[in-house]
Amino acid sequence: MLSFIIKRLLHMIPILLGVSLITFFLMALTPGDYFTQLSMNPQISPEKLAQLRAEQHLDKPWYIRYLYWLKDAAHGNLGYSAAYKASVSDLITSRLWNTFLLSFAATLLAWCVAVPLGIWAAVQKDSWVDRLCSLIAFVGLSIPDVLLALLALMFAAATGLFPVGGAQSSLYDLMSPGEQIWDRLHHLILPTIVLAASELAGIMRQMRSNMLDALRSEFVTTARAKGIPEGWVIYKHVLRNAINPLLTIFGYSLAGLLSGAFIVENIMAWPGLGRLTMEALSAKDYPLVVAGVVMAAALLVIGNFIADLLLAWSDPRIRLK
Amino acid sequence: MPLLEIKNLKLDFIAGDKSLRAVDDVSITINAGETVCLVGESGCGKSVTALSIARLVPTPPARYVGGEILLNGRDVLKMSKTDLRGIRGGVVSYIFQDPSASLNPVFRIGNQIKESLKLHRPEKATDEEVIRLLKLVGIPAPESRIKDYPHQMSGGMQQRVMIAMALASEPKLLVADEPTTALDVTIQAQILDLLLDLKKRMGMSILLITHNLGIVGDMADRVAVMYAGQVVEMSPALDLLRRPLHPYTKALMNSVPKLSSNLQRLSAIPGNVPTLGNFPSGCRFYPRCPSAQPECANTMPQLVEVEPNRWVRCLYAKSL
Numbered sequence A: 001m002l003s004f005i006i007k008r009l010l011h012m013i014p015i016l017l018g019v020s021l022i023t024f025f026l027m028a029l030t031p032g033d034y035f036t037q038l039s040m041n042p043q044i045s046p047e048k049l050a051q052l053r054a055e056q057h058l059d060k061p062w063y064i065r066y067l068y069w070l071k072d073a074a075h076g077n078l079g080y081s082a083a084y085k086a087s088v089s090d091l092i093t094s095r096l097w098n099t100f101l102l103s104f105a106a107t108l109l110a111w112c113v114a115v116p117l118g119i120w121a122a123v124q125k126d127s128w129v130d131r132l133c134s135l136i137a138f139v140g141l142s143i144p145d146v147l148l149a150l151l152a153l154m155f156a157a158a159t160g161l162f163p164v165g166g167a168q169s170s171l172y173d174l175m176s177p178g179e180q181i182w183d184r185l186h187h188l189i190l191p192t193i194v195l196a197a198s199e200l201a202g203i204m205r206q207m208r209s210n211m212l213d214a215l216r217s218e219f220v221t222t223a224r225a226k227g228i229p230e231g232w233v234i235y236k237h238v239l240r241n242a243i244n245p246l247l248t249i250f251g252y253s254l255a256g257l258l259s260g261a262f263i264v265e266n267i268m269a270w271p272g273l274g275r276l277t278m279e280a281l282s283a284k285d286y287p288l289v290v291a292g293v294v295m296a297a298a299l300l301v302i303g304n305f306i307a308d309l310l311l312a313w314s315d316p317r318i319r320l321k
Numbered sequence B: 001m002p003l004l005e006i007k008n009l010k011l012d013f014i015a016g017d018k019s020l021r022a023v024d025d026v027s028i029t030i031n032a033g034e035t036v037c038l039v040g041e042s043g044c045g046k047s048v049t050a051l052s053i054a055r056l057v058p059t060p061p062a063r064y065v066g067g068e069i070l071l072n073g074r075d076v077l078k079m080s081k082t083d084l085r086g087i088r089g090g091v092v093s094y095i096f097q098d099p100s101a102s103l104n105p106v107f108r109i110g111n112q113i114k115e116s117l118k119l120h121r122p123e124k125a126t127d128e129e130v131i132r133l134l135k136l137v138g139i140p141a142p143e144s145r146i147k148d149y150p151h152q153m154s155g156g157m158q159q160r161v162m163i164a165m166a167l168a169s170e171p172k173l174l175v176a177d178e179p180t181t182a183l184d185v186t187i188q189a190q191i192l193d194l195l196l197d198l199k200k201r202m203g204m205s206i207l208l209i210t211h212n213l214g215i216v217g218d219m220a221d222r223v224a225v226m227y228a229g230q231v232v233e234m235s236p237a238l239d240l241l242r243r244p245l246h247p248y249t250k251a252l253m254n255s256v257p258k259l260s261s262n263l264q265r266l267s268a269i270p271g272n273v274p275t276l277g278n279f280p281s282g283c284r285f286y287p288r289c290p291s292a293q294p295e296c297a298n299t300m301p302q303l304v305e306v307e308p309n310r311w312v313r314c315l316y317a318k319s320l
């Protein structure tokens, strides 16, 4: 098991190297950089600009820049954001936490609702519960995240029940700790629901069909033939087998969640990694872009890794390979 | 009183607005300590009949239309769910064709055997008892096997685990539904020997389902032959093998591989097995029957006792 974990962790390195290399290459293809806009400013001399560029190795070809970046990154230094005038690591850390919070809440919501509903729909196949669930799934999968995010904002604005975008109120710093927690939660609710919607629909469908497959297996007949009560048959024998394939899609669902978070963050003004990367991209703040992209890739890879671990834990046939 | 008495069982499968009769007027009795073989081509209703003994055919799609299944004198078809759970495992246990699919892949075999013990002999739900059972069915080094997952074992060993699990609850009747069909030829004989041996030691009854008449002589006291959802012949095993009475039984015997004969090719029964819903009226076998008479197309024969203990469903059983 330990060697499995180490092997998988080592697999991450080439992936992250590849992603960062491609990001550098693509950025080299786009004309200009952050300092191009600054050159319009008469208060900054060309010498000063050249010096600033040299600090970020922007006077060198992109692959040399990449090597410098690698050397720094290996020492834990992701560079300096000229636009924010702050270290990239600090910027990323605070935003990463917001994205993580949003993704975590959405994952939790999606799974906690989707798995029981999927089980229920499968056990009561063709009942009104099943029909209602497939309707929910259909709606959840067919409304794009963008539209749902806009609808949620309109709902918030029209009813005043929820804040319209953002992660905290402007008066946040003046609140008591209790009020602060409530304020964060209050802001979190709508983006979480929007982000969880399509996720939830997908998992629910998957869970239902896995349950139906497992219910048809021969070991279910064996279990019933032993005299096991039906509830025990379903929650022990069927469920364990139905959940296994779901764990493999967990990694992919994390990928979907991150791209969804990107959209939701940008529309609902959630100060996360996606929004930060987007802003950095339009400012051509390259160190920040690279760090944002690499961080997103790392999250994906880690998501897949967690999925593999869960699957290995849950399915002995994989664990022992 | 026989241990099991299936009387005129009728079962339909509902498909859309049609209901297709898969088991039609089947009667089989099994006495305590007896081994009965149920023989017939694939699709004739052997498994459905056998699963019905513990009412294990899912309803829907199935529907029990008529008849009784008396197990120890009580009708299984009228039992409450709780009573039903008591007889499943408690009175009748099952082993199936494909042990790798019949064992749950994600639980250790010790766990799965212990489940049976917990339900039917809770005071014995211990590792020691599981090991004793594994030893009983001839699994080497059972102490180390108890923590194995099914996929870590060969097919033959998996089937032994299934047998151990079936016997854990000390049933009166063991139903073995083609227990060797999915196994290697060499393993098949071992499993059948094991069943014979266990039967001698534990004295339970066995209902052995097979489509191979060749194993009947070694195993069975009596044989029931099924065709298209009906029992067409039921006789003591030796009588049946020496002198089959129904033309279908004869045809089946001719299609058995004989090790002694030089004949490489079996004479497969000509024609096709009729599918559900397409049974001919009259005698269901007459389109394939070498001795068919014009009357066979019109009149469905009944299962009648043409000689002592020999029941045959053929209009001309006496004259053939």
Ligand SMILES: Nc1ncnc2c1ncn2[C@@H]1O[C@H](COP(=O)(O)OP(=O)(O)O)[C@@H](O)[C@H]1O
Pocket: B013, B022, B040, B041, B042, B043, B044, B045, B046, B047, B048, B049, B061, B275, B276
């Ligand atoms: N769950 C089911 N739904 C519909 N038809 C079924 C089902 N199970 C079995 N059947 C049909 O019932 C007939 C008898 O099947 P079975 O008892 O499995 O045959 P076998 O003699 O090979 O064991 C077959 O025609 C089969 O197609």
Ligand SMILES: [Mg+2]
Pocket: B046, B047, B048, B177, B178
């Ligand atoms: Mg069968």
